[in-house]
Amino acid sequence: xxxxxxxxxxxxxxxxxxxxxxxxxxxxxxxxxxxxxxxxxxxxxxxxxxxxxxxxxxxxxxxxxxxxxxxxxxxxxxxxxxxxxxxxxxxxxxxxxxxxxxxxxxxxxxxxxxxxxxxxxxxxxxxxxxxxxxxxxxxxxxxxxxxxxxxxxxxxxxxxxxxxxxxxxxxxxxxxxxxxxxxxxxxxxxxxxxxxxxxxxxxxxxxxxxxxxxxxxxxxxxxxxxxxxxxxxxxxxxxxxxxxxxxxxxxxxxxxxxxxxxxxxxxxxxxxxxxxxxxxxxxxxxxxxxxxxxxxxxxxxxxxxxxxxxxxxxxxxxxxxxxxxxx
Ligand code: PEP
Ligand code: MG
Numbered sequence: 001x002x003x004x005x006x007x008x009x010x011x012x013x014x015x016x017x018x019x020x021x022x023x024x025x026x027x028x029x030x031x032x033x034x035x036x037x038x039x040x041x042x043x044x045x046x047x048x049x050x051x052x053x054x055x056x057x058x059x060x061x062x063x064x065x066x067x068x069x070x071x072x073x074x075x076x077x078x079x080x081x082x083x084x085x086x087x088x089x090x091x092x093x094x095x096x097x098x099x100x101x102x103x104x105x106x107x108x109x110x111x112x113x114x115x116x117x118x119x120x121x122x123x124x125x126x127x128x129x130x131x132x133x134x135x136x137x138x139x140x141x142x143x144x145x146x147x148x149x150x151x152x153x154x155x156x157x158x159x160x161x162x163x164x165x166x167x168x169x170x171x172x173x174x175x176x177x178x179x180x181x182x183x184x185x186x187x188x189x190x191x192x193x194x195x196x197x198x199x200x201x202x203x204x205x206x207x208x209x210x211x212x213x214x215x216x217x218x219x220x221x222x223x224x225x226x227x228x229x230x231x232x233x234x235x236x237x238x239x240x241x242x243x244x245x246x247x248x249x250x251x252x253x254x255x256x257x258x259x260x261x262x263x264x265x266x267x268x269x270x271x272x273x274x275x276x277x278x279x280x281x282x283x284x285x286x287x288x289x290x291x292x293x294x295x296x297x298x299x300x301x302x303x304x305x306x307x308x309x310x311x312x313x314x315x316x317x318x319x320x321x322x323x324x325x326x327x
Contacts, residue, residue, distance in 0.1 A: 005285040009040040013288045015270065019296040023288055024084075024278035026256060030070050033077025036281045040288065043082040045204065045278025046144070046256040047074055049128070050088045054096060064127045064134075071135030084142035084181065084204070084278075085132050087125070089114040093220045109218060114147030119156055129164035136176030143178040144204055149188040154199050181252075185209035190238035193245045200251075204278070205242055207257030211235050230259050231312045240272045240307055247273045254278050266290035268316065271303025295320075 013021040024045030025036035029052075036044055052062050052070055062070070075083050090096045091113025118125040132143055145157055161180070168175045182189070182196050185206030189196065196203060207230060212219040214235050217228045229235070239255070246253035254276035259265050261279030263286050269277065270291070277287060302320045309315035 005289060008285050008288050008292070009038075011288065011292070013042075013291045015291055015294045015296045017295050017297045019270075019275065021270070021291045022254070022276040023284050023291070024254065024256075024276065025281045025284065026278055027074065027281075030073035030077060032281070033074045033083070037078060037081070039281035039284045041081070041281060041284055043084070043140075044074065044078060045084050045254050045276065047071075047083060047085045048089065049085055050090045050094055053088050053090060054094065056096075061124060061127075064131050067128060067131035068134045071132055071141075072138050075135050075139040075141060078139065080139055082140040082142060082179075084144050084179075085135070086144040086146055086183070087115070087118055087128055087132070089146040091117055109212065115145050115153055115157065116147065119153060119160075122160060125160055126164050126167065129161055130168055130173075130175075133164060133168060133175035133178060134173060136178050137174050138176075141176065141178045142181050142202065144181040144183060146183045146206070147185060147209070148182050148196070149186045151195060154182070154196070158199060179252075183256075184238075184242050185213070185257075187214050187238060190242050193242050197245065197249050197251055202252030202254070203242060203246055205239055205253070205255045205257065207235070207239065207255055207259040210238060210257065214238060229313075230262070230265065231316070233307070233310065233312055236268075236272075236307055236312055239269075240303075243273045252276065261287060263287055263290050267294050267299050267320070268303055268306060270294050270296050271299030271301075272307070273300070 013023050022042055024043045025041035026046040027033060027036055027044050028048050052067060071085055091111060092108040112120060135141060148154060165175060179201040181202040181204055182200045183204050183206045184190050208219055211228060211230055215227060215232055217224050219228065243253050255269060255274060256278040260277040261283035266287050267290060279287065298320050306312045306315045
């Protein structure tokens with residue numbers, strides 16, 4: 001089976017009815033880029049930059065040069081394929097440092113994490129933005145912002161990005177263009193996708209957090225893991241509407257949470273119109289196999305029925321109706 005999958009590495013991901021699908025890798029370190037290319041990824045859809053920040057003392061965050069070199073290694077490692085770098089998402093299940101004081105927050109998942117943490121320390125955030133803009137000289141780069149929910153956060157982020165560019169210009173340091181993306185991982189964001197699309201080139205749906213926040217289930221709490229359900233109709237509705245709005249506006253949209261790498265969900269996501277999936281590199285060939293077997297045209301009406309069901313998991317067990325016989 002594994003050998004058979006390996007042969008798919010260079011096969012373009014396309015459905016039976018000719019829909020092109022982009023299969024991207026999630027990485028945590030620049031060195032993971034090589035493995036992503038090897039696994040057949042056509043780019044990095046999510047570089048979780050917080051792994052450069054974790055396990056250090058709070059006063060020793062990576063400086064601009066260290067970050068630039070790391071992002072540059074990832075970009076060069078992808079050999080011209082696009083790399084989407086997410087700004088730091090520390091806090092909650094990703095504490096910067098076990099002894100750091102954010103651990104003391106009452107509910108870290110609802111506290112100062114991700115973009116909230118970045119905006120609370122603009123100098124630190126600017127350092128990261130400059131490093132990413134500089135890395136964009138070496139290949140196509142997307143800049144992805146985690147955990148946005150508020151218009152004011154979008155405004156502050158965009159203005160800091162302008163400021164970072166101006167700082168580099170003043171220093172005479174080269175920087176490149178970036179595609180700007182927002183993660184949709186808070187229900188409030190999923191319900192206001194139209195506003196996000198006024199400011200961003202693409203969206204990336206972080207289903208791990210979107211499920212957690214929609215269902216009020218701590219993603220790290222074993223005692224409620226049985227209720228952590230990607231197929232809850234509310235989760236599917238938020239995912240489906242986000243995809244549909246992006247498709248209607250011609251904007252890029254991808255899923256970068258665990259749902260993207262779950263082969264039992266590939267057909268459903270294709271049926272909802274998704275054409276870009278970002279996942280752990282080990283999942284890419286298995287998902288590609290699902291894509292190659294799928295008929296997106298037939299999956300679309302079936303996916304709409306799943307979306308209307310009160311228990312979508314049961315509705316998904318019903319077969320996709322066969323294509324009508326040719327006259
Ligand atoms: C997500 O929330 O789905 C996601 C991709 O981000 P992370 O898992 O790093 O929070
Ligand atoms: Mg997340």
